[in-house]
Amino acid sequence: MRTKVSLSLAALLTVVPGAGTTEESLAAKLSKSYLELFEEAPRLQFSVTEIAAMRETLKRSEKVCVDRYKQEGKEHDQNLNQLQGELERTTRTITEVKRQDLHCKIQTARLHLSHARLLEKSSVPILYQNRLAKLDLIEKWPAEKARIDDEIRREAQYSRPYSNVKDIGFREVGKGQEDDIKEGQKAIDEMRKLGMLPKEIDEPKVREYVVDLAARVAARSDLRIPVKTTILDSQEINAFTLPGGYLFIDLGLLQAADDEAQLAGVIAHEISHAAARHGHKLMRKATIASIFYQAAQVATIIFTGGSYGIGTYYALQYGFYGLGLVLDLNLLGVSREYEMEADQLGVQYAWNAGYDPSGFIRFFDKMATKEGHVRGASWFRTHPVFYDRMMNTQREILFLPAKTAMIEQTTAFQQMKKHLEPVVKKSLTDEKAKPSLLIPESDCAKPKFPEDDNLCAIR
Ligand SMILES: [Zn+2]
Numbered sequence: 001m002r003t004k005v006s007l008s009l010a011a012l013l014t015v016v017p018g019a020g021t022t023e024e025s026l027a028a029k030l031s032k033s034y035l036e037l038f039e040e041a042p043r044l045q046f047s048v049t050e051i052a053a054m055r056e057t058l059k060r061s062e063k064v065c066v067d068r069y070k071q072e073g074k075e076h077d078q079n080l081n082q083l084q085g086e087l088e089r090t091t092r093t094i095t096e097v098k099r100q101d102l103h104c105k106i107q108t109a110r111l112h113l114s115h116a117r118l119l120e121k122s123s124v125p126i127l128y129q130n131r132l133a134k135l136d137l138i139e140k141w142p143a144e145k146a147r148i149d150d151e152i153r154r155e156a157q158y159s160r161p162y163s164n165v166k167d168i169g170f171r172e173v174g175k176g177q178e179d180d181i182k183e184g185q186k187a188i189d190e191m192r193k194l195g196m197l198p199k200e201i202d203e204p205k206v207r208e209y210v211v212d213l214a215a216r217v218a219a220r221s222d223l224r225i226p227v228k229t230t231i232l233d234s235q236e237i238n239a240f241t242l243p244g245g246y247l248f249i250d251l252g253l254l255q256a257a258d259d260e261a262q263l264a265g266v267i268a269h270e271i272s273h274a275a276a277r278h279g280h281k282l283m284r285k286a287t288i289a290s291i292f293y294q295a296a297q298v299a300t301i302i303f304t305g306g307s308y309g310i311g312t313y314y315a316l317q318y319g320f321y322g323l324g325l326v327l328d329l330n331l332l333g334v335s336r337e338y339e340m341e342a343d344q345l346g347v348q349y350a351w352n353a354g355y356d357p358s359g360f361i362r363f364f365d366k367m368a369t370k371e372g373h374v375r376g377a378s379w380f381r382t383h384p385v386f387y388d389r390m391m392n393t394q395r396e397i398l399f400l401p402a403k404t405a406m407i408e409q410t411t412a413f414q415q416m417k418k419h420l421e422p423v424v425k426k427s428l429t430d431e432k433a434k435p436s437l438l439i440p441e442s443d444c445a446k447p448k449f450p451e452d453d454n455l456c457a458i459r
Contacts (some may be wrong), residue, residue, distance in 0.1 A: 015206040024252075025055075026046050026050055026054050026138070027054070029044070029134070029138060030054075030131050030134045030135060032134070033365040034137065034361050034362075034364060034365050034390050035361060035362060035365070035396075036293065037134055037137050037138060037141070038137070038141060038145075038394050039388075041137060041138050041141040041142055041145075042141070042142040042145055042146075043219055044138055044142075046138060047138075051135065051138065051139050054135055055132070055135060057385060058128055058131055058132060058135065061128075061456070062125070062127075062128040064456070065124045065127075065128075065456035066124050066125070068456065069116050069120035069124060070116075070120050071139045072112075072114050072116040072120075073116035073117050073120060074202075075114055076109055076112040076113035077113055079109050080106065080110060080113060081110075083102060083105050083106050083107060083109055086102065086364055087099075087102045087103075087106070098353040100441065100443075102451055103441040103444075104441055104443075104444035104445070107441050107444055107446065108445075111447050112447065112449075115374075115449055118374060118377060119271065119374075122325075122377045122380070122381070123377055124302060124456065125373055126368075126376075126377070126380045126385070127368075127456075129380075129385050129386065130368040130385055132387075133385050133386055133387040133389075133390060136386075136387035137387055137390065137391070140387065140391070141391065144204070144391055144395070148395055148398055148399075149444040151399075152398070153400070157399040160399065161344075162345060162348065163399070165348050165351075165352065165400060165401070166401075168220065168221065168222055168348060168349065168352050169219075169220070169221065169222060169224075170247075171222065172222075173222040173275050173276045173345065174222070174247045174276040174277035175277075176277065176280075176412040177223065177224060177225045177244075177245070177274065177275065177277060178225050179280075179329040180223075180225075180243035180244040180245075180274070180279070180280050181225060181243075181244035181245070183243045183244060183279075183280065183283070183288065184243040184244030184245070184246045184279075185244065185246075186241040186288050187242050187243070187246075187288050187291075187331060188242060188246060190288060190289075190292045191292070194292065194296050196323060196326070197232070197323070198232045198233045198234045198323065198414060199232075199233045200230055200231060200232065200233065201231040201232070201233050201251055201423055201427075203262040203420075203422075205219075205416065205419040206231065206254070206413075206416055206419050206420055206423060207231060209412060209413075209415075209416040210229055210231055210249060210254070210416070211229045213260070213263065213264060213267060214227050214229040214247055214267050214271070214365070215227060215229075216353055217264055217267050217268050217349055217350065217353045217355075218245075218270060218271050219353075220352040220353040220354075221268065221271050221275055221345075221349040221352070221353075222274070222276075222345070222349075223245060223271050223275040225244065225245045225274075226245060227245045227247055227271060227274070228245055228246050228247065229247045229249065230246070230247070230248050230249070231248075231249050231250075231251060231254070232248055232249065232250050232251065232323070233251055233427050233430075234250040234251055234252060234323065235250070235251065235252045235255075235375060235427065236250045236252045236253075236323065236324055236375060236376075236378050236379075236393070237250060237252040237253050237255075237256045237367065237375045237376045237426070238250050238252070238253060238323075238324040238376070238378045238379045238382060239253050239266050239267070239270050239326065239377050240270065240324065240332050240382055241270040241271070241273045241279070241332065241333070242279060242284070242331065242332070243274065243277065243279035243331070243333075244274065244281045245271075246274075247267065247270055247271070247274075249266075249267075249325075250323075251420075251424065251427055253266065253379075253421065254377055254416070254420055255420065256363075256366060256367075256375075256419075257363065257366075257409075257414060258362075258366065259359070259409040260355070260359075260407060260408070260409055260410045260412070260413040261350070261355045261356040261357075261358075261359030261362075261406075261407060261408045261409070261410050262359040262360070262362055262363040262366070263359075263363075263413070264350050264353060264359060264407075265346065265347075265350045265355065265357065265358075265359035265360030265361075265362075265363055266360060266363055267401065268345075268346040268347070268348075268349035268353070268355075268360070269342050269343065269345075269346030269360055269383075270342075270346075271301040271342075271346070271349060272341070272343075272345035272346045272349065273332070273333040273338070273342050275345065276333075276338070276341055276342065276345060277333075278332075278333025278334075278335075278338040278341070279330070279331055279332060279333035280333075281333070281338075282330040282331075282333055282334075282335060282338070283330050283331055284328075286328075286330055288331075291328040291330065291331050292328075294328065301444060318335070322380050323378070324377075324378025324379065324381055325377065325378045325381060327382070329381075329382065332382055334376075334382050334383075334384075336384070336386075339383065339384065339389060340388065340389060340392050343360070343389055343392055343393045343396070344392060344393070344396045346359065346360060347393055347396045347397055348396065348400070348402070351397075351400050351403070351406075352403075352408065354407050355406060355407050355408075356406040356407065356408045356442045357396075357397050357406070358394075358397055359408070360393065361390065361393055361394065364383075364385065364390070367379050367380065368385070378422055398450055
């Protein structure tokens with residue numbers, strides 16, 4: 001029994017496809033995409049016991065993995081304290097060369113500490129949340145799919161909320177959207193003042209393409225105020241909306257998207273938050289001032305590599321910026337309930353604009369793979385993953401009236417990707433010009449991080 005469990009664990013973590021024992025093949029299934037699993041799950045024959053065993057295996061292996069990074073963080077922290085102690089003791093006597101060497105070592109230790117904490121507190125839990133969502137899918141989707149088929153047979157899908165998809169743009173999903181414009185602008189002003197907002201990408205061809213795409217999706221949505229699109233010079237893979245239709249897309253997200261349907265799906269989801277006024281609803285109790293007071297406090301601690309940074313210090317040094325790691329989730333309208341609503345509306349808007357609505361799910365998968373482990377940490381903070389969310393999205397797709405030609409890829413998208421290449425290059429070399437609360441010691445050797453590809457693989 002023991003051997004069987006560790007075999008499956010290895011298969012799961014190193015994502016080795018291929019079958020052997022049944023349990024092994026269940027592990028292999030967890031490395032498949034959500035869309036593949038929606039297709040396959042009704043035909044899979046895993047027993048309740050096998051699924052329960054896998055759930056335990058996941059729990060156990062997550063703990064092993066988290067503990068490993070916790071220990072690593074502890075060691076970096078001790079090293080950091082030691083270096084700072086040495087600097088304090090010798091500050092009046094050391095040579096300038098030695099001083100710079102110590103500064104570099106402290107800087108590197110902070111980066112390693114921050115990186116280990118990001119993995120411990122964010123990346124590893126996300127990896128396992130995704131696996132768990134896929135296990136839930138294998139377990140629950142077959143019955144859910146049968147229910148959906150039955151609902152479609154009985155035409156019961158018309159009784160779900162927002163079922164009137166032919167009236168998109170003419171129905172009401174968030175009365176008073178125009179009242180949010182001032183709130184959103186105020187939030188942006190505050191963020192600028194705090195130096196939290198990365199600079200804009202102004203490459204005209206990339207900008208034109210993204211602004212046009214967002215405007216086209218918005219025109220097919222329930223948003224009746226103008227969408228204001230900004231591309232941020234950040235390697236983070238994320239997008240977010242502030243109340244009032246202020247859409248922010250990170251450069252990293254444009255880089256990560258594979259086709260226009262994926263990008264349109266993300267944009268449609270974000271537009272839904274503004275249309276349904278999620279940010280406004282969640283912010284009702286808090287004021288913008290209090291939200292930014294908190295953000296400033298958190299930012300101060302982590303931008304300077306303080307003791308409880310979850311990776312923003314690391315992110316900043318590497319141009320990820322980490323904005324998504326500090327923004328208040330209320331301001332962005334992120335809650336379990338509103339994510340589900342934005343998924344439903346987003347799928348409808350992407351579909352209504354002519355796109356393959358499963359683009360959004362495909363983007364999730366993209367993030368769930370190694371690409372998302374570090375650069376996508378903020379994507380999963382602002383777009384938390386759980387089975388209900390994926391199921392809800394797929395359910396909505398099945399309920400939508402069928403369309404014959406749905407756009408997945410366009411030449412305009414591929415051209416944008418070409419124009420993006422020099423922008424990314426410039427963004428990476430401009431790293432030093434990026435705002436930081438702490439001026440880094442220059443000319444230090446670039447620290448080496450272990451590859452995250454084999455995140456917690458059992459060797
Ligand atoms: Zn969302």
